[in-house]
Amino acid sequence: MIEVPSRVSVRDLAKVFQDGEARVEAFAQITLEARPGEFLCLVGPSGCGKTTLLRCLAGIETPSAGAIEHRLEPGAPGAEQAMVFQQHGLFPWLTVEANLHFVLRESPVPRQEHDAIVQRLLERVGLARFRRFYPYQLSGGMNQRVALVRAFCVQPQVLLMDEPFVFLDYQNRIVLQDLLLELWQEQRQTILFVTHNINEAIALGDRVLVMPGTAGPFAREISCPFGRPRDVVQLRTNPDYQRIVVEVTQLLRQEQEHSLREGRIG
Ligand SMILES: Nc1ncnc2c1ncn2[C@@H]1O[C@H](COP(=O)(O)OP(=O)(O)OP(=O)(O)O)[C@@H](O)[C@H]1O
Ligand SMILES: [Mg+2]
Structure with missing residues (x-):
């Protein structure tokens, strides 16, 4: 088997916000590898550090520990990375x-x-x-x-997206999901896509990583083996899709409970 080098590599990443006495551990022990052209979705309880992780990847925040490596294609014509936020900006x-x-x-x-x-x-x-x-x-x-x-x-080469469709109504969300997949299929960059919407994560992603409710490694990694191109609406009739939606929903419920027990934002 040929080893495909990863485009984005994150090892044992942690971020602590310290403001005087107040100390918030946004996340810890995060390790991930995203391959060139992979569409990777991140879900997790509110406050578990998804936005902070993307901000670290974008170079907007500095991690407290660990390493991030972007292995970029030398001489590629485009930008190294771009980010899309909740608000259009x-x-x-x-x-x-x-x-x-x-x-x-x-x-x-x-x-x-x-x-x-x-x-x-x-x-x-x-x-x-x-x-x-x-x-x-x-x-x-x-x-x-x-x-x-x-x-x-x-x-x-790398596209970081933080809940880009969260403020859209259902129909607009589907339109934008379709457009995103079409544009990505033309350019095939590595995408890290944060969402709270489990259906969206599974319909769009090659893999879904579930962030934990307590600061620690990813709770689970789930593959979304539906081939490409995909119809994000038609996919809902697929029994494997439905099974994965239930699996991720249950996992997130557990992680949300952990998060509440730990007194993190729920
Ligand atoms: N600039 C900051 N200063 C202090 N604490 C911060 C800062 N930014 C984020 N945090 C804290 O880090 C933790 C993770 O926040 P983050 O916004 O990354 O969570 P999230 O997973 O994106 O949440 P949501 O799903 O609600 O968007 C929270 O406890 C938050 O209060
Ligand atoms: Mg966020």
Whole structure:
């Protein structure tokens, strides 16, 4: 068997927030390997450190212990990584296309390709007509679609997503899940995707990692063996899918109980 090198490697990572007497252990002993092109989902009780872990991976927070390694492809044309947040985070004073051009200018993507990338991706997600609109002139779902395009336009090798669809209604969530899978299938970067929605994690991911309710190693790793491309709605009729949803739900219930017993945020 050929060993596929991991794109993101995390070993024994821990993060403690210390503010005077107050000490919060966000997470501890986290080890994970994400392969190139893998779609990895993280679920876990509220307050178990998912956002902090992504922020450490993005370089926004510094871990207290352990190591993170991004093994990037040398000479690849795109950015090293991009992050998508719960809120779209678009600049309100820039139009849709100006928001995209802004991140492209900061990226290694050659200048002469920017216009074509913006045009193609906006068409791809049905927003070409809105290129000169400002974020306040768009709906929540449309803004989140722009945020998705903004992340993909720099062709990142690693994409970090923190509950990007949490504020969307059910139908918009499905639309965005479909778009995410389509864009990812074209570019195939490594994605780390945090969500509270178990159905979403299992429908999108190659694997789901369950963060523990007490600071410690991942509680479980579950494979989602459904092949690609996937229909995130049709998948719900699959008995294996239903079984995995129940399994992860029960596991999360246990971890939530641990978390409450430990007095972590529940
Ligand atoms: N800047 C900070 N200073 C102090 N403590 C923090 C800071 N950021 C996060 N924490 C603490 O770290 C722990 C983990 O927080 P984090 O936001 O990573 O959890 P989460 O799993 O993303 O939760 P949720 O599912 O509710 O989004 C919490 O106890 C939180 O209070
Ligand atoms: Mg969070």
